[in-house]
Amino acid sequence: MAAARVDLDGKPIKAMTICMIGAGGFIGSHLCEKLMAETPHKVLALDVYNDKIKHLLEPAGSHPWSDRIQFHRLNIKQDSRLEGLIKMADLTINLAAICTPADYNTRPLDTIYSNFIDALPVVKYCSENSKRLIHFSTCEVYGKTIGSFLPKDSPLRQDPAYYVLKEDTSPCIFGSIEKQRWSYACAKQLIERLIYAEGAENGLEFTIVRPFNWIGPRMDFIPGIDGPSEGVPRVLACFSNNLLRREPLKLVDGGESQRTFVYIKDAIEAVMLMIENPARANGHIFNVGNPNNEVTVRQLGEMMTEVYSKVSGEPPLEVPTVDVSSKEFYGVGYDDSDKRIPDMTIINKQLGWDPKTSLWDLLESTLTYQHRTYAEAVKQAIAKPAAN
Numbered sequence: 378m379a380a381a382r383v384d385l386d387g388k389p390i391k392a393m394t395i396c397m398i399g400a401g402g403f404i405g406s407h408l409c410e411k412l413m414a415e416t417p418h419k420v421l422a423l424d425v426y427n428d429k430i431k432h433l434l435e436p437a438g439s440h441p442w443s444d445r446i447q448f449h450r451l452n453i454k455q456d457s458r459l460e461g462l463i464k465m466a467d468l469t470i471n472l473a474a475i476c477t478p479a480d481y482n483t484r485p486l487d488t489i490y491s492n493f494i495d496a497l498p499v500v501k502y503c504s505e506n507s508k509r510l511i512h513f514s515t516c517e518v519y520g521k522t523i524g525s526f527l528p529k530d531s532p533l534r535q536d537p538a539y540y541v542l543k544e545d546t547s548p549c550i551f552g553s554i555e556k557q558r559w560s561y562a563c564a565k566q567l568i569e570r571l572i573y574a575e576g577a578e579n580g581l582e583f584t585i586v587r588p589f590n591w592i593g594p595r596m597d598f599i600p601g602i603d604g605p606s607e608g609v610p611r612v613l614a615c616f617s618n619n620l621l622r623r624e625p626l627k628l629v630d631g632g633e634s635q636r637t638f639v640y641i642k643d644a645i646e647a648v649m650l651m652i653e654n655p656a657r658a659n660g661h662i663f664n665v666g667n668p669n670n671e672v673t674v675r676q677l678g679e680m681m682t683e684v685y686s687k688v689s690g691e692p693p694l695e696v697p698t699v700d701v702s703s704k705e706f707y708g709v710g711y712d713d714s715d716k717r718i719p720d721m722t723i724i725n726k727q728l729g730w731d732p733k734t735s736l737w738d739l740l741e742s743t744l745t746y747q748h749r750t751y752a753e754a755v756k757q758a759i760a761k762p763a764a765n
């Protein structure tokens with residue numbers, strides 16, 4: 378298996394050691410799984426939690442990859458082991474971040490520290506030790522589309538030039554400072570600029586990834602089951618929680634915002650190409666999303682209701698959705714990206730990557746997982762509310 382691996386230019390791929398920061402999260406867990414199952418690479422997995430990668434780590438010594446993955450429980454905010462681990466690796470991948478919108482306006486300081494200040498030493502150690510860095514940014518750096526500022530009935534709103542998001546030409550458009558929603562996007566933008574400058578001035582070999590709503594199994598948590606009862610995760614987990622509890626799905630401000638969703642397994646293929654094709658990936662910023670999977674949040678809710686009914690065998694609620702204001706749901710300072718369609722030209726040209734999975738198919742496999750993993754626990758929690 379390992380001997381046959383070649384890169385996009387037909388050259389053999391050498392086994393490498395990867396320092397993966399935030400390896401215990403949603404994306405990290407899928408990336409670790411893929412690296413263990415299909416490559417000879419070693420992973421130094423850094424995180425404060427490891428629940429989502431426990432199946433790869435335990436029981437110790439029982440997997441064919443046991444000697445290729447090592448978990449290091451550490452907080453990159455304050456841990457002197459960080460530089461040593463980066464030095465031991467050929468490549469560092471930084472996924473660590475606060476990246477849940479409910480936090481951006483309610484914990485703006487933690488959000489800014491996590492996405493900018495805490496990422497600084499990682500960039501510095503990579504630059505000083507001449508180590509390659511793949512840094513996870515976000516599609517939120519684009520903010521709002523130019524088209525959103527046009528009059529509602531302007532025909533220009535139909536012109537892709539006013540809404541398709543391109544790495545090298547689209548501006549970054551955020552709301553005013555009191556709209557603290559943008560604390561995250563702004564911090565991510567500044568760390569992107571810093572990494573880019575390290576590349577330009579000090580020769581840092583970097584790749585920046587801008588994920589566009591990657592979704593799939595193990596994303597976030599179900600409140601009161603494997604996360605805090607009052608916690609507000611991202612939309613996939615919010616809607617899954619509502620479906621599992623047979624509650625109407627809450628549509629923020631009418632559910633009019635639009636998103637494109639990409640299946641985590643498709644997106645991980647793109648990251649693998651970046652890891653194994655440094656000559657094609659270095660110095661680039663890549664959108665990673667699925668422009669064909671665009672829906673409004675309302676349409677997402679309707680589709681998830683239909684798919685969940687199919688996979689669970691339960692009929693949908695008579696009133697499947699309810700409207701809620703953003704102030705009520707997220708608090709003051711919330712704002713939203715109106716529309717997010719990634720331009721795919723650069724990733725397609727450099728890495729030949731295209732997403733494959735339709736929204737219906739990715740929801741079917743993801744909601745089958747949600748149902749199998751959580752339905753019983755949710756039922757028990759509902760039956761014994763006092764114990765929770």
Ligand SMILES: NC(=O)c1ccc[n+]([C@@H]2O[C@H](COP(=O)([O-])OP(=O)(O)OC[C@H]3O[C@@H](n4cnc5c(N)ncnc54)[C@H](O)[C@@H]3O)[C@@H](O)[C@H]2O)c1
Nearest residue numbers: 399401402403404452453472473474476513515588590591
């Ligand atoms: N999932 C998406 O669609 C999406 C979209 C845009 C951007 N991103 C970016 O991708 C990255 C990963 O996202 P995810 O969806 O896997 O999120 P996640 O929250 O599931 O994973 C992040 C992981 O980082 C860890 N972490 C955070 N701070 C840390 C610290 N100080 N020290 C050590 N570990 C720390 C967390 O414990 C968590 O396991 C983030 O940078 C996020 O901004 C993700």
Ligand SMILES: O=c1ccn([C@@H]2O[C@H](COP(=O)(O)OP(=O)(O)O[C@H]3OC[C@@H](O)[C@H](O)[C@H]3O)[C@@H](O)[C@H]2O)c(=O)[nH]1
Nearest residue numbers: 476478515517590611612613615627628629634674713
């Ligand atoms: O229960 C809910 C949850 C969310 N929503 C809406 O659904 C949309 C998507 O919300 P999500 O929480 O998934 O997150 P967003 O797409 O707004 O941002 C995400 O995008 C990229 C990443 O950087 C982050 O993971 C996150 O910031 C928003 O319009 C939100 O208002 C609901 O209508 N109801």
